[in-house]
Amino acid sequence: MKKNFIYVVFLGLLAVFTLSLNSCGNQKADSDDTEVTDDSNNDSDDARAEDEDYYVSKDGKFKVKFPGTPEVSSQMVPTDAGEIEMFTYIYEKSATEAYMVAYGDYPSSLIDGSDPKELLEASRDGALETSKIDGNEDLKVNGFPAIRTRAIDVEQNFYYIYEVILAKNRLYQVMIVRDGDYPSDSVVADFIDDFVITMKKK
Template sequence: MRACLLLVTLFIAASVSATAAQAPQRPPLTNYDPNTWKPFISQEGSFEVAFPGTPAIITIPQDTPLGRLLIHVYVVRTTVAEFGISYIDIPAATAEPQFVKDFLDGGRDQMVRDGAVVISEKDMSLNGIKGRDLLVTVDGTIGHNRFFLIKGRLYSLSIATTPQTAFKSGKPSSTESERTDFYQTISGRFFGSFKITLADAVADAPQQTAGGAEEILAGVDGKTDLYPADADAKKEIGDAVSRAAVEHKRVLLIFGANWCYDCHVLDQALHDGEAGKIVSQDFLLIHVDIGEGERNADLVKTYKIPLDKGVPAVSILESNGRLLYSSGDGEFEAARRMLKKDLVQFLNKWKRLRS
């Protein structure tokens, strides 16, 4: 444990120094609208996140008591804030609750020793993965950090800004309320979009047990071509509506993209178990590719899908093509945390009643 706590010290120090050294080499971005941020996918890091631009990527070799390890840092600098994600694989780490607590406490304590003042701190979880939310201030800069430890890998998310820095349409805000609202918007987009895509990450999430814990949708081991590049979604929807009238079914549209892990989780659930039976009997399933947010924009608008709430997103059409439902609040965006019973209940609610 002592070696692991020392490693946290090295990890935080290296991540901060890399951010300071690398970010100024690029002109700061001026993308203030988080609704336009595009997903960034790291296959090597097994994570997805919405960044305001393409990150600078730094790999730092670090000699540690556990051997020579690599710290991976992703940084985007804007005139509003600096956004960063770092991760390191730690051979001796475990998922034991006390280990995770001590590990994250060590990270906080090191930040305090380095001059940080803790504003707020709370334990949290991401898809059952234990984590810590930590808000600190250092020399006038506010640092908002989140740490997650999963399967021997430590992730660190960070936003660095100042109390005076906030923008509205590219212009400095004049009130504290505006700055607070804007920060909540950008931090919500950044932190809320973060997903860990390790194939076995869901192993730490609640599963069905003899004690009665609820069962969530099963994770997937890999990604298939759910959204082919040459698919004509508009034609597929038209064909499905024609069939639905004959087969007395409704049309289930799933908006998403191949890069989206939760899209694959939801698709698997719609083909398995009780949910799969309902879909097979009562719906025609169509996938609508959003690409990086630019594809099928007309269908996104027609079927009232707010992409800023994330994907997968769902619309349901009557057999005559009339829109019955669209997921306006990101209800399916975190499909990996969705309960199987809730998905079944949703499908039963929206299937056609049979005489």
């Protein structure tokens, strides 16, 4: 496998995910309707917590146990609701294993009045549209609705543990990608199970 190939694959998933979510909305909205959930969109305050192994994103309002320091980037993704800024955090442990978190804030009018489960399912289906679904689990992450999926990209031989979470108007994606087999239960527990959303649920 080429170096950074998993990274490229993940960015491709993000693009499809965004378009699928947008198709779920029951109306268009101006980008100015986006709910403000952060003081800024700058991740300069991101840091690994001193007392634990958590990587803490203050602007992203999450913390997670990356195995190493992730590469942080952002890109503007066009949708019918306007451009959405997608933030990505990727740590490639090796050429065959990667850990990823992404989030984007969507216009409230796209989220309000929609069924959270339908939005999550559409997001999952878009991101994993070329993969074989092995199983799904409905769950809550810090009180927010989420779906966790096991899937296989048969052509690439990639195995995904993929979780998508709707927290107010913010959609998080948390994923482990591995070549050849699923990550162990302990690896999933350390990364995905320990993913924490730090924003308050009103």
